[in-house]
Amino acid sequence: MSDKSQKQIPSGTWIHGKWTGRRWRVRGCLGVGANGVVYAVDRDDGLPGAMKVCAGAGQVAFEWSLLERVKGARSPFPAPQQIDDSDHPLAQYFYVMERVGGKSLDQVWSGLTPADRQRVLLDIVAGLVQLHETGYAFCDVKAQNILVDVSDDMRVRFVDAGGVTPFGKAVRQFTPTSDGAFWGVCERRACAQYDLVGVALMALLLDVKPPANLSSQSQEQRRAWLNKAIVQAPGACWQSILQKVLRGSVTDATTFAMLLHSIPLPKDPERPDWSARLMWGSLASATLSTACAWALYLRLI
Amino acid sequence: MSKEATIRQILVITDGCSNIGPDPVDAARRAYGRGIVVNVIGIVGDGEAAQKGYEEAQSIADAGGGMCRIVQPADISATAQMMTHQTMQMTLQQVVNQELMSVMGKTTEDLPPTERSRVMQVVEKLEEEVALQLVVALDMSASMRDKIPTVREAVRDLSLSLQVRTGSLAVAVLSFPGKGEEMTKLVQPFSDKVDVAALESALVARGGTPTGPAIDYAVSLIIERRGEVDGFDGPRRDFA
Structure with missing residues (x-):
């Protein structure tokens, strides 16, 4: 072959x-x-x-x-x-x-507001709740395998079912960076927790870039990096929840979803409206012209 | 002694062309002739030598009934797992095909697609339950020096995937070249998991690339074990 x-x-x-x-x-x-x-x-x-x-x-x-x-x-x-x-x-x-609409999560993530990110994360976990009821795990959780339809109220869908595995069996298809076993966090066996760890790793690594020499590090080194990264992750309010997942204290998707639900949606930063911009613009130009006038008057230029 | 069905594979991880000993393509053909699939992961290099290496890697896999992928060092881990899984699936599909042929006179392809799905579910179940004997052969020629940590972690990682299967695992690791004049060195004999400590201490890069002798040695390890494990049983279910 x-x-x-x-x-x-x-x-x-x-x-x-x-x-x-x-x-x-x-x-x-x-x-x-x-x-x-x-x-x-x-x-x-x-x-x-x-x-x-x-x-x-x-x-x-x-x-x-x-x-x-x-x-x-x-x-x-x-x-x-x-x-x-x-x-x-x-x-x-x-x-x-079925043809699923939307763009992959890695493409849209940087353009999402904190509130949208939290909503998307919650939808992903809700999708896992559905899936886990069938007795199967997704396993190949990664941003490229999750489509977000920004035009359809951030609807989240999974693509590539190739990794889907019955609970209890060995994982066949995965991506190292979202694989708990690669990071020394859990076993490479299909279960609800394996998927949750995958989501937590994915969410973290969308914000923090892993070190370039990751593949040559030992599991202990990888884990140490992870522990540091999660504390330093830029201002996401679900950090502590991810930490719980990665420590193995959240083992089912419903609990994960409830924890995510319990944190208030962050307020989207208000868009600076045009009148404020106009005000600051005119103030700046006024200051500039005054300065120029004084400079001319004092023959500085 | 259990008459457990067993899949036998050799995984060669190399970054160049063989330059010592018998032709690795012939060695791979001999392995396949004995029911052992040979997979090859080539590590990306530059220049003309690399191109020659890729061609050789592909020829080894073709002769060994396995797969070949040329990857960056960072991707060895995921590739090794994917190849092992896919070639196990291929082997099992062949077995199931033979059974279908003998029972129904049909191959999987002759069945309606919806029925093929049911056959594949059987293959999936077998893949989880079948015993696996795997020899990992690591190229430790001089040019591999800076890739050793990555290769070591990849082998450890592969064993994490294989250990959680329901079927039993026997994995051995060898490196080539060996010490002094030796072509090969046994890093760890067959065991149910990868001995990380042995990997840490045994992997030292030096010398040339005796890929052919390494494949022959891997085959002899498997044959020896076959003799040990089922010395007494008569006809057995054997895959490939």
Whole structure:
């Protein structure tokens, strides 16, 4: 098995499903992941979707089964639509799921107000509450796998169900920086706590950049850095909650959500309105012209 | 003695081209012939030598029925875990395919996609429960010197992933070259986890890159263990 050069299906191409008899029109590429490509597609009846294409039938079937297992009206994951094969050489095996709007959390985070950040964090944890009820953990918690729809009241959705694992089993897919075991905080076993630690690490590392030599540090060094970083994190009021999560005293998503709920939403800094700006502007220009006039009068310039 | 199904793998982590001993591609082919998958992680370097190294890494993995990835040192850890998981899944899928073929005369691909999902759930369960024998072969040639801490942590990290599986784990670590004239050195014999202390003290970078001899040595370790573990049992379920 080797890396195939990632050729993409051109927009406008129709993909004909062999088993369902449905057709999908490719609108463009949404992203290229470690194990496949995701395209924006429209089904022949106009239903928008996202088509995930993998090299092997097994991987497609596996991810499909994960989506099927965590689906539900309030599931944070995209709803599965169809799984199928086609004769197109770049879409031999694929499945189609709900197309989720929004941008990934790492792209929007810096533009969010503290209140919005807290709301988003709470929504993420609420999504985990839903997921954990099905007996599965997300595992690959990272900012790139969380979409926030700023235009739709900050609606939060999870993408990439590839890491979803039944509670108690070994985690298969994760990202080191959001992985509690990498930091020496918990075991690499799927459970509610593993996901909560992932969220806490992600939230922290969105604000504080980890050291460049992280991968060559021992677990003890990483943990020491973490303890320092959490104290120094810039002014987030959920610091103490993250600390509790990372210490292992919060073990279920509902408790995490309640703790986040209990802190008052920070007030968004008021936008300086235009009249204040006008006032300061005119004051400054008045001062400047007076100074120039005096300077001219005193023949300083 | 339990007749536990076992997956056998070798993971080679290297930053260059082999330059001592037999051809590593032949060694990988011999390993695969004995049901042992060889995965290779190449560490990014620069220049023409690096390019040659990438090509060799890919050829070793192709001959060894495994995967090859060329990565930055910081990504070794995540890559090692991903490759082990994916190649275990591949091996199990082959086994399940063979079973399907013998029972139904069909491969997974011949089934309707929704039924494939059920087959994959079986593969997922097997992957969690199957026993794993893994030999990690670490290139400790002179050029690896500044990457040792990263490699050490990556190996420790890989073992964190494998230890929590339901199936049993036997992991051995060797480095190449060894001391003095020796081509290879056993850092730790088969054990149920990685001995961090042994890693700390044993990893010293020096000399050339005998990748071929390292793969041959890894194979001999696995074969020796196979003899030890099931000396008495008759036909066994063997993967690959």
